[in-house]
Amino acid sequence: MSFEDYHGIWVFIEVKDGEVVPVSLELLGAGKELADKRGTELAGVLIGENVTQLADSLFEYGADTVYVYDYAIFKDYRTESYMKALLECCQKYKPEVILYGATSTGKDLASAVATDLPTGLTADSTILDIEEDTGLLLASRPAFGGNIMATILCKKYRPQMATVRPKVMKALTPEPGRTGKLVEETASLKEEDIRTKVLEIVRHTTQKVKIDEADIIVAGGKGLGSPNGFQLVHQLAETLGGAVGGSRDVVEAGWIEHHHQVGQTGVTVTPKIYFAIGISGAIQHIVGMQNSGLIIAINNDPEAPIFQSSHYGIVGDAFEIVPLLIEQFKQAFNREAVDHV
Structure with a gap:
């Protein structure tokens, strides 16, 4: 394989309900840094129906x-159709790196493309870098239960590929009016060539707490001692109008x-305020909340790793501290309510 034939950083642009999924914009931000370091271009691959305007x-x-592959055959995501379109594009233009969001669609597509090319794939990356001279992608992720960070390399094959969890990277500030090169590709696929058919899309309607959308999250860990002790987390979250999160241990x-779990094997969150109560601060948890606006940790161990990632730390007994916080917040909210009367 001649690496000299491969150029450019690509991002698979995922579309849902006619809109670009936010993780794709985040990956464009990360991809731009890699592309600038390599002195190459950043490209997006957009597949769907009526998506060109995006x-x-x-x-x-x-x-x-x-x-852009803009055809009716790509209206709904199907592994086979999207994979064939992306493979055709790869074989034609030979990208050096392809990034995907670690969503259900991104994970499925990336693994299928990696198998067919074939090439390597690093799943659930949290840190991306690239060697300026060689173009070797350095994709890092927590390993061994979050106890270490592993940097995974693909030295023998191109393109190099990685999936990246939503909200780990940051999108660039959009530059209104900025333009680029639009390449409308021709799809050689026909509907009869695709073995799977979408008969119906059923939206899952079960109401669950969407902690990845919450502005305030109160998360608890095994330091709370028991399910009864964990009720402190629920009480503080209810007082603040926030969502409840938890470490892997409590799940x-x-x-x-599980849908409350914050971390590498749970959900990545970026709330305005994040309370970590009785959470020691394992790597796999930190990567899921480290980009929060304000992190407040409460732990009785002054050496707990969580304090290294916190803006404010309170060393002490959560069963003494949290009730005091709840009472103070209630008083503050009551005063605010009176002031508005």
């Missing part, structure tokens, strides 16, 4: 080129359901 926003978020212990 290219303008991609240019504003940093893309230099956008490759595995059955104190709270």
Whole structure:
């Protein structure tokens, strides 16, 4: 394989309900840094139906080129159709790196493309870098249960590929009016060539707490001692109008359901305020909340790693501190309510 034939950083642009999924914009920001370091272009690959008009926003978020497959056959995501389109584009233009969001669609597509090319794929990356001279992608992610950070390399194959969790990277500030090169590709696929058919799309309607959308999150860990002790987290969250989160330990212990888990094996969150109560601060948890606006940690161990990632730290007994916070917040909210009367 001649690496000299491969150029450019690509981002698979995921579209849902006619809109670009936010993680794709975040990856354009990360991809721009890699592309600038290599002195190469940043490109987006846009696949779907009636998606060409979305290219303008991609240019504003940093893309230099956008490759578009805009056909009815791509209306709904299917592994086979999207994979074949992306493979055709790869074989034609030979990118050096392809980045995907670690969503259900991104993970499925990336693994299928990696198998067919074939090439390597680093899943759930949290840090991306690239060697300026060699173009070797340095994709890092927590490993061994979050106890270490592993940097994974793909030395023998191109393109190099990685999936990146939503909200780990930051999108660039859009530059209104910025333009780029739009390349409208021709799809050679026909509907009869695709073995899977979409008969119906059923929206999941079960109401769950969407902690990845919350402005305030109160998260608890095993330091709270028991399911009864964990109720402090619920009480503070209710007082603040926030969402409840938890560490992997409390989820595995059955104190709270998995969709509340914050961390590498849970949800990545970026609230305005994040309370970490009784959470020691394992790497796999830190990567899921480190980009929060304000992090407040409460732990009785002054050496707990969580304090290294916090803006404010309170060393002490959560069963003494949290009730005091709840009372103070209630008084503050009552005063505010009176002032508005």
